[in-house]
Amino acid sequence: MPSRTPHRFRRTAALLTAVVACVALAGCSSAEPSSSSSSAAAGAPSASASAAPGEVASGSSGSTEPSRTGEPDQPAPAHVSIPSIGIQSTLMELGLNPDGTVEVPPAEKGMTAGWYSGGSVPGAPGPAVLIGHNDTRFGRAVFHDLKNIRDGAEVLVRDGAGKTLRYTVTGKEAVSKKTFPTDKVYGPTKDSTLRLITCDGEFDADGHTVDNLIVYGALA
Template sequence: MPLPSNPFRRTAVSAAAAGLLIALTGGCGAPDAAGPAAHRTAPGASRPADAPKAPAPARLTVPSLHIDSELLRLGLNEDGTVEVPPAEKGMTAGWYAGGAVPGEPGAAVLIGHNDTRFGKAVFHDLHAIAEGADIAVSDGGGKETHFTVTGTETVAKDAFPTDKVYGATGERVLRLITCDGDFDAAGHPVDNLIVYAALR
């Protein structure tokens, strides 16, 4: 069955730290003209204000899933939603630069597509990741930071746990997000898959 060309839908979830709209769809295809699914949170809320700047992450590897991807820098779109990797770069994950740098205090968020209209994408097999699996993120200088998977969660897009994923924390944690679940009648994936990991 061919993949839908516009698998995002618009939703909104209010959070205590509500600020701008941020896309948390993770990825399953290119956003349609109306924009990607969105949830409310405050960009950068998970990063302590006094945290020193660290080199941006450049590469993600998940050995157990044979994932080895460069990382795009993701910011905000004009409508306040976070950018997702373009469909034509479906095999490349992205780092949301409004959150923490992986390995620094706070929640670092990496977003990747599951599938796009071009086919299988970087996080296609993310559902198979096991608790205890190693995730490595390296910066441009080659310094690697390792995380251990502590759990996974599949949630409906209209019930996305924004505070849990993006909320402020002094811990050094990582989240990977993609789409998951069945398609609705309009061809939109109904769920998000979230992988939680902690600094090793």
């Protein structure tokens, strides 16, 4: 792994420490506010919508375009499937909003998961992060049944060139949004790893879930 890669991950992790609670939260309850149109290529909700419990980034990377790790010519992931729990979805590319918050799929595309392009490309060293809603104001969403996944389950990620990578689930955890393990999720790994993130837990007074569910996987 090039020596600059850990630094890139540290920079990404530092940026996300204050905003990671925004990941996969918008649309996790029927109380989600309507999102406005976004200029982001991925069609993600606006900064104000994706930050709907009001959290925003306290730091800046100096650019709203995250750096992609791995080989520059490596195809981006296009599809994810988890046969054991019946999940299948195309993948939209997610980056950062202008205010530094992480993009999430728009509520009207709740059955579509996204790949955070500031992390690793699946198959390259480091964590590839896939984000999906549990519920949106439109109802059940793509990662609704993610809580039912078991250790050893297979997660298949296909890239735009048609190559399929097989990941094996190594664990999962529900964490408070207030104590999200940023380094554990986004920090550098020697091998190709996978993280699936959605919302989880009880609802607060504003109708937002208080936890995130994180699933960890390793390339088989």
